[in-house]
Amino acid sequence: xxxxxxxxxxxxxxxxxxxxxxxxxxxxxxxxxxxxxxxxxxxxxxxxxxxxxxxxxxxxxxxxxxxxxxxxxxxxxxxxxxxxxxxxxxxxxxxxxxxxxxxxxxxxxxxxxxxxxxxxxxxxxxxxxxxxxxxxxxxxxxxxxxxxxxxxxxxxxxxxxxxxxxxxxxxxxxxxxxxxxxxxxxxxxxxxxxxxxxxxxxxxxxxxxxxxxxxxxxxxxxxxxxxxxxxxxxxxxxxxxxxxxxxxxxxxxxxxxxxxxxxxxxxxxxxxxxxxxxxxxxxxxxxxxxxxxxxxxxxxxxxxxxxxxxxxxxxxxxxxxxxxxxxxxxxxxxxxxxxxxxxxxxxxxxxxxxxxxxxxxxxxxxxxxxxxxxxxxxxxxxxxxxxxxxxxxxxxxxxxxxxxxxxxxxxxxxxxxxxxxxxxxxxxxxxxxxxxxxxxxxxxxxxxxxxxxxxxxxxxxxxxxxxxxxxxxxxxxxxxxxxxxxxxxxxxxxxxxxxxxxxxxxxxxxxxxxxxxxxxxxxxxxxxxxxxxxxxxxxxxxxxxxxxxxxxxxxxxxxxxxxxxxx
Amino acid sequence: xxxxxxxxxxxxxxxxxxxxxxxxxxxxxxxxxxxxxxxxxxxxxxxxxxxxxxxxxxxxxxxxxxxxxxxxxxxxxxxxxxxxxxxxxxxxxxxxxxxxxxxxxxxxxxxxxxxxxxxxxxxxxxxxxxxxxxxxxxxxxxxxxxxxxxxxxxxxxxxxxxxxxxxxxxxxxxxxxxxxxxxxxxxxxxxxxxxxxxxxxxxxxxxxxxxxxxxxxxxxxxxxxxxxxxxxxxxxxxxxxxxxxxxxxxxxxxxxxxxxxxxxxxxxxxxxxxxxxxxxxxxxxxxxxxxxxxxxxxxxxxxxxxxxxxxxxxxxxxxxxxxxxxxxxxxxxxxxxxxxxxxxxxxxxxxxxxxxxxx
Numbered sequence: 001x002x003x004x005x006x007x008x009x010x011x012x013x014x015x016x017x018x019x020x021x022x023x024x025x026x027x028x029x030x031x032x033x034x035x036x037x038x039x040x041x042x043x044x045x046x047x048x049x050x051x052x053x054x055x056x057x058x059x060x061x062x063x064x065x066x067x068x069x070x071x072x073x074x075x076x077x078x079x080x081x082x083x084x085x086x087x088x089x090x091x092x093x094x095x096x097x098x099x100x101x102x103x104x105x106x107x108x109x110x111x112x113x114x115x116x117x118x119x120x121x122x123x124x125x126x127x128x129x130x131x132x133x134x135x136x137x138x139x140x141x142x143x144x145x146x147x148x149x150x151x152x153x154x155x156x157x158x159x160x161x162x163x164x165x166x167x168x169x170x171x172x173x174x175x176x177x178x179x180x181x182x183x184x185x186x187x188x189x190x191x192x193x194x195x196x197x198x199x200x201x202x203x204x205x206x207x208x209x210x211x212x213x214x215x216x217x218x219x220x221x222x223x224x225x226x227x228x229x230x231x232x233x234x235x236x237x238x239x240x241x242x243x244x245x246x247x248x249x250x251x252x253x254x255x256x257x258x259x260x261x262x263x264x265x266x267x268x269x270x271x272x273x274x275x276x277x278x279x280x281x282x283x284x285x286x287x288x289x290x291x292x293x294x295x296x297x298x299x300x301x302x303x304x305x306x307x308x309x310x311x312x313x314x315x316x317x318x319x320x321x322x323x324x325x326x327x328x329x330x331x332x333x334x335x336x337x338x339x340x341x342x343x344x345x346x347x348x349x350x351x352x353x354x355x356x357x358x359x360x361x362x363x364x365x366x367x368x369x370x371x372x373x374x375x376x377x378x379x380x381x382x383x384x385x386x387x388x389x390x391x392x393x394x395x396x397x398x399x400x401x402x403x404x405x406x407x408x409x410x411x412x413x414x415x416x417x418x419x420x421x422x423x424x425x426x427x428x429x430x431x432x433x434x435x436x437x438x439x440x441x442x443x444x445x446x447x448x449x450x451x452x453x454x455x456x457x458x459x460x461x462x463x464x465x466x467x468x469x470x471x472x473x474x475x476x477x478x479x480x481x482x483x484x485x486x487x488x489x490x491x492x493x494x495x496x497x498x499x500x501x502x503x504x505x506x507x508x509x510x511x512x513x514x515x516x517x518x519x520x521x522x523x524x525x526x527x528x529x530x531x532x533x534x535x536x537x538x539x540x541x542x543x544x545x546x547x548x549x550x551x552x553x554x555x556x557x558x559x560x561x562x563x564x565x566x567x
Numbered sequence: 568x569x570x571x572x573x574x575x576x577x578x579x580x581x582x583x584x585x586x587x588x589x590x591x592x593x594x595x596x597x598x599x600x601x602x603x604x605x606x607x608x609x610x611x612x613x614x615x616x617x618x619x620x621x622x623x624x625x626x627x628x629x630x631x632x633x634x635x636x637x638x639x640x641x642x643x644x645x646x647x648x649x650x651x652x653x654x655x656x657x658x659x660x661x662x663x664x665x666x667x668x669x670x671x672x673x674x675x676x677x678x679x680x681x682x683x684x685x686x687x688x689x690x691x692x693x694x695x696x697x698x699x700x701x702x703x704x705x706x707x708x709x710x711x712x713x714x715x716x717x718x719x720x721x722x723x724x725x726x727x728x729x730x731x732x733x734x735x736x737x738x739x740x741x742x743x744x745x746x747x748x749x750x751x752x753x754x755x756x757x758x759x760x761x762x763x764x765x766x767x768x769x770x771x772x773x774x775x776x777x778x779x780x781x782x783x784x785x786x787x788x789x790x791x792x793x794x795x796x797x798x799x800x801x802x803x804x805x806x807x808x809x810x811x812x813x814x815x816x817x818x819x820x821x822x823x824x825x826x827x828x829x830x831x832x833x834x835x836x837x838x839x840x841x842x843x844x845x846x847x848x849x850x851x852x853x854x855x856x857x858x859x860x861x862x863x864x865x866x867x868x869x870x871x872x873x874x875x876x877x878x879x880x881x882x883x884x885x886x887x888x889x890x891x892x893x894x895x896x897x898x899x900x901x902x903x904x905x906x907x908x909x910x911x912x913x914x915x916x917x918x919x920x921x922x923x924x925x926x
Contacts, residue, residue: 460656466643467617467650468670468721478669482660 011472018394019381022374026440027396030411037254037414059256062237065226066216066263069150069233073215074208076155079390081211082204083307088163089170090196092291094304097566101548102309104565107160108544110501112220112521113537114157114316117300119224119525120534121319126455127326128319145229150222154215157313161214162207164564169203170196187325188292201274209271213264217404220518224525230240233262235406237506250413257410261403277479317541324534342535355513356520359431363516364499367438368492371446374451376481378443379450384459401444410552412437412509431514437505442498453487486554490563493551501540569630569724570595570757571616576625576635578611578781585611587781588625594726598751598758600772602765604804607779609761613727616759617650619645628687649718649726653733657702663713664689664698670721675870676688688716689880691750732767744770748753765805769793777801795918802850802920809856809894813849815919818842824919829866829886837919844922851917853881854921856896858877858904858912865913870904880904883914 088096093479106114120126123142143149173196181191197204219235226236238253294301325338346353382394400408416433419426427433465479502520510519517540524533548565555566571593578586586608593599601609614620616627618634618641626636629648634641657666664685671681689695692712702710711731718726728747732740748771751758762768768775769789777784777792777800784804785797796802799810813828819841823834828849835849859865868886871893880902884894894912898904 172854331870458654458656460654461619461658462715463619463643464650464652464656464658465669465673467646467648467723468717469644469647470669470671470673471642471644474673478673479658483658 023396027400033415034411038258049350062232062234066233070212070216073154074212077159077162077211080159081164085163085166089167090292091294101565102313104160106157111157111218112503115221115224116533116537117316117320120323121316127322144225149225153221158211158214161211165207166203167198205271205274209267212267216264238406253410257407261407320534323539324538326531342531346532346535352515353520356515356517360500360517363435364496366435367442367499368440368496371443371495372488372492375446375450383451383454397444397447400440408441409508410504429511434506434509438499442495445489445495449491450484450488453484468483497544497547500516571725572653574626577623579623584781589783591776596755598773600760600768600775602768602775603778605763607778609778613729613761618646647656647724649723651714651728651731653716653730655714663700665736667717667720684720688720692716698809730762796850808850810848813847814838814845814848815843827887829864831864833914835917835919838921848920850920851914855916856895867911872906872910873904
């Protein structure tokens with residue numbers, strides 16, 4: 001009696017079909033639709049859209065600006081991030097855990113909140129400068145409304161990203177390599193220059209590429225700082241075009257978003273080229289090198305590091321909170337004039353703000369929950385699958401996140417402008433189109449931790465269940481899910497935090513009744529109601545902190561590196 | 568219980584051959600060890616039998632049922648084999664009792680019966696009091712026993728051991744060896760035991776299958792493997808046997824024949840029907856080499872190294888007639904041999920390795 005090969009394939013097939021469906025719907029479909037709009041508008045091959053885009057001088061100015069702030073922001077965050085990573089990883093500075101938590105926090109705060117906080121810090125109406133008697137006269141332009149301001153904030157926003165990647169690389173640096181160089185007579189700076197930094201090239205270049213992509217695709221910071229100065233980058237240009245022209249200008253917007261994609265890809269390709277030039281592979285892993293004793297410089301260095309935290313985190317947040325307590329523009333803040341009126345207004349009176357809170361909560365929870373459940377089978381296929389298309393699969397999941405959010409937003413618009421075929425469901429101008437875009441964009445944030453969870457797991461645990469007679473779905477439910485869930489849930493939490501005040505995607509997809517918190521903050525600020533924007537932002541920062549602390553409770557069960565702010 | 572039949576099994580990974588025409592028959596209730604150096608393909612064999620890999624050619628039967636061939640592949644969960652994994656693979660999120668009862672739960676066996684069978688399985692490995700504990704709170708030996716109980720509870724037709732002692736310290740190994748032997752005696756399960764440790768294989772197995780470079784080298788009882796290796800690989804792999812070139816000078820008579828080896832005439836054991844031939848090889852053990860005085864038959868040479876091993880020394884020796892041939896033997900205290908000194912040795916016995924065709 002023989003059993004056909006197909007017997008085992010039933011559940012395998014179901015899993016494969018499910019994974020392919022997720023990838024197709026959330027990754028391939030939007031990208032294909034976008035390219036189709038640019039090259040085959042209306043179903044016929046044409047270069048008209050590309051031609052129309054190329055001749056416009058605004059396009060070129062915005063592209064040039066995008067490159068400038070992209071490169072500037074990348075350079076700034078590289079310097080800051082690498083320096084801090086070296087100090088934290090290689091020297092004997094104290095209170096690392098607390099410092100890392102504080103230093104990484106800007107990454108967790110939405111860019112537009114960062115922008116708002118800094119604007120409140122430096123502007124003529126800054127309550128903090130006002131308290132100190134340093135405020136510029138009312139009506140004077142805010143110094144941050146400039147390309148330099150954008151570069152500064154992009155640098156602060158993404159320095160933690162560089163820090164995390166370089167720090168992960170430094171952790172893998174075997175101490176033998178450092179010790180061999182030292183016993184060959186090299187001093188610490190020589191070791192740093194000739195051994196450590198060269199070996200960190202892949203991490204640093206990788207971090208640079210990722211930061212560049214993030215800077216180029218960032219919408220919140222250039223929107224808050226660039227639009228008032230009429231300094232447009234590609235994402236803000238797209239936003240303005242769409243806000244002014246609506247769906248009629250979609251083709252043009254599609255072209256512009258592909259242009260951002262191209263700029264971002266150049267960064268990634270460059271990174272690939274540079275990393276391949278030399279052999280940077282580290283063979284053995286062992287204990288990390290003994291920390292370098294700073295000696296009498298320890299106190300000054302520690303002081304400097306905490307001063308940095310005060311400047312990049314504490315001051316802007318204080319500025320933000322103070323602004324949220326002000327009664328009106330130009331009113332000097334004091335114990336007598338401070339008020340919670342702004343909080344009351346946004347929480348109880350302003351209908352759109354209340355809707356936005358509810359919408360964003362539902363949206364981020366939905367996106368996080370879906371991603372956790374999708375990440376477990378996806379991670380299973382990526383980490384443990386035997387097929388050749390695994391690499392393609394991984395790339396397909398990463399793509400929507402690697403590309404700037406504007407690209408995905410435009411793709412979603414194109415996909416759902418008309419009702420979904422066959423079903424006739426119309427999700428354009430509803431909250432569902434935002435959910436779709438969130439799902440596509442953030443899925444990878446849960447897949448990555450899940451994959452690292454799988455890689456730390458002994459495959460024999462699953463095989464033991466298999467020989468015990470458990471089929472694929474039973475194994476997934478009883479063995480794999482309980483073991484990988486903490487990592488995937490931590491990923492879900494990251495998604496929840498990121499999606500809660502997301503702006504880039506929702507700025508292009510929102511509609512009346514379907515506002516999100518990010519959009520509301522943006523709208524308040526654009527309408528000149530900084531105090532309301534500050535109040536909403538303050539609430540968001542507080543909830544982000546709470547969620548980070550909540551996630552720390554899970555930390556014991558997680559693979560290291562899943563929670564970025566845990567050192 | 569059921570026997571296992573592996574017929575002409577071949578497995579290639581991306582063109583590289585991992586197993587090549589291996590055939591092994593394991594009788595019902597037999598304890599068979601698969602022995603070989605690391606990378607020889609023994610783990611691949613286990614994974615093929617368990618169903619984690621698909622084979623390139625040949626077929627595998629468990630009992631009467633064909634489970635693997637070019638056209639058939641019964642999934643692991645339907646094969647009813649038990650595996651004791653090298654690192655135990657106990658599920659950390661379940662208690663000991665839940666670990667053991669998992670297979671029964673999957674098979675939808677009633678709660679009462681499940682509990683009874685888990686209790687019996689725990690008793691079998693002497694772990695009754697540990698049912699509520701988590702695997703993390705157990706010692707290495709206790710985890711091993713839980714793993715054993717877990718694979719037994721579903722009454723598998725065949726139990727596969729994947730180097731189960733590799734992660735234990737020396738003392739624990741000895742006592743676990745005893746337990747495995749005891750367990751096999753009590754349950755009468757068919758066992759396939761993968762190991763790279765010859766002492767383990769010799770101590771436990773009814774028969775040993777020696778595998779090298781994906782090929783079956785010899786399948787025989789431990790005694791036969793030791794005394795009558797079928798080829799040079801087995802001869803040199805088992806107990807560091809020495810392989811010496813020889814000329815067969817007389818036909819086999821009564822299981823012996825006369826050979827000339829290193830200028831010495833010697834009577835060695837051999838297979839039936841051996842005839843005089845050139846370029847033969849004999850296998851001898853360190854215990855079959857002794858130092859002799861100048862007049863006695865033997866061969867001269869130089870001591871290359873003397874390594875003291877506590878109570879005895881291992882002497883490495885180079886015969887004048889064949890300087891590339893490293894011989895070694897043991898000398899009890901007091902050791903008089905030193906590196907560079909001259910000595911005369913003689914072989915006392917040996918085994919004529921069969922010609923390649925005969926193997």
